Ligand code: KG4
């Protein structure tokens with residue numbers, strides 16, 4: 001089965017083709033970052049309108065690139081949620097219209113399940129069960145992935161997500177939107193030991209996170225110093241986050257007896273996080289897996305993959321399937 005995957009949950013239009021025999025045929029991505037940058041964050045209405053403009057062109061380009069035609073698509077998967085409702089609607093309407101026109105099945109998939117299992121697109125991937133740290137702009141979760149579709153949420157952030165803390169701190173330093181990658185770049189030249197930030201919630205035995213206090217500490221430090229200190233602040237802040245995530249993951253791994261850890265979601269593209277986790281957990285006999293950076297952030301490939309797995313099992317949208325701006329991962333079924 002050859003499945004077209006469509007991602008439009010936020011500010012990235014992602015398209016991909018996934019096939020039972022060939023695996024990932026190809027993918028393409030259009031980022032709206034330049035469109036939203038001058039507003040310092042995503043403007044939902046502009047995002048929806050840009051998805052409308054770009055989506056059909058991207059699909060045609062991807063098909064052309066792989067010498068395929070629209071009739072060669074055998075199933076369509078789109079992001080049903082969570083995400084911006086208007087943006088989701090564009091992908092859903094396109095997917096449903098295309099499927100109806102071609103007389104093929106269509107399925108709305110869970111954006112976070114797609115992030116979680118994007119690692120399965122890589123040659124080096126874990127086998128079930130495993131533990132996953134999901135770190136994106138809207139989520140910070142530790143999940144026990146027992147099998148495909150069987151997810152137990154062990155803990156999550158009670159306030160800001162990690163990506164959000166990165167973005168807000170970067171914004172205060174005057175870095176462009178979205179700040180995460182810019183803050184990470186600035187941190188490259190800084191001293192991570194100069195400022196002492198806390199490791200929130202690491203004294204607790206549960207798996208909950210909190211990052212808004214850390215963000216406030218960063219804000220105060222930024223105010224009390226000058227721009228010459230920003231690189232050191234960025235490095236110290238990033239190090240506090242990575243260290244906190246590492247401590248919490250180590251505890252969850254011990255508790256679940258998992259020997260494999262997957263880092264997923266946009267913040268998973270962070271190089272210090274990747275390197276630190278790999279080095280630390282290797283010593284603990286734990287294997288760490290990541291998707292390539294472009295599959296950590298939003299993309300169509302992860303949607304095509306989940307869509308393919310589920311459509312192949314005969315799962316399709318019901319006629320009354322609606323979008324889900326909020327959608328808990330642990331309500332999914334295999
Ligand atoms: O998964 P994603 O693309 O979108 C959501 O579903 O949220 O994650 C986007 C988040 C943003 O907060 C962005 O700043 C952050 O991931 N991010 C990073 C890096 N690359 C992306 N944060 C830190 N370091 C990075 N290299």
Ligand code: ZN
Pocket residue numbers: 111115136266297298
């Ligand atoms: Zn995402």
